[in-house]
Amino acid sequence: MIKYQKLIVYGCSLTKDNYIDTWADYISKLLDLPLENYAERGAGYAYIMQKVLSSPTLDNSLNIIMWPSADRFDLYVNSSTPHLQQDIKYASWLDGKEPAFVDYKGQYNKDHGWYINGAVPRGYKNNYYKYFYNQTFHVNQAWSTILAVQRYFDSIGSNYIMCSSYPLTNLIQYHNDGVSDFNYQLYNRIDLAKFVDGADINGFIGLSKKEKFKFFNPHYPDADAHQWYANTYILPRI
Secondary structure (H helix, E strand, O other): OOOOOOOEEEOOOOOOOOOOOHHHHHHHHHHHOHHHHHHOOOOOOOHHHHHHOOOOOOOEEEEEEEEEOOOOOOOOOOOOOHHHHHHHHHHOOOOOOOOOOOOOOEEOOOOOOOOOOOOOOOEEEEEHHOOOHHHHHHHHHHHHHHHHHHHHHHHOOOEEEEEEOOOOOOOOOOOOOOOOOOHHHHHHOOOHHEOOOOOOOOOHHHHHOOOOOHHHHOOOOOOOHHHHHHHHHHHHHH
């Protein structure tokens, strides 16, 4: 096993949680590595990709991403969109205490930054899901994001592993519209060897349900599931 000096992770609340240890915390402890966690609650593909591309990278770091469901819609808010600033009440509780936006420096605030709240339609974002959403666009966007991030990591020689909350071939959490004319040219170019075993047909959520782990709410497996997933799926790939 390569001797890494740091663990860097990206994802959503399944990677960074304010209430329980996640798979990232367990991997950090198992490998005795300092953890830099760039995940945020409710994050989607646009946020994660920009975070990967703008974060420091080290030759001796291990990068791990848990990709979320594809049916998320990330927005960036500032003073040019005061109506979205008023939507702060629908933003994720990034610190576990109150809703907030997160800026490019990772600071939480009330008036500018990424407006991320998962795939549940709320506030003005509900109009997007009502009038503009289709799952084909979102799945294709997710696959192209994964492919782009893999190409980026490969180009800079980074060590990385990927996993996902839902199967790569079924990335939709809520908004299945019944039309699936996906661009498999994108999917077929994804390097599945960089993912944990079986990521094409299994995701963390489904596996946790299959193994009958407790969920501390309908969408989040408890800490035992995170520990099991870290040991069973992520650690063997390191």
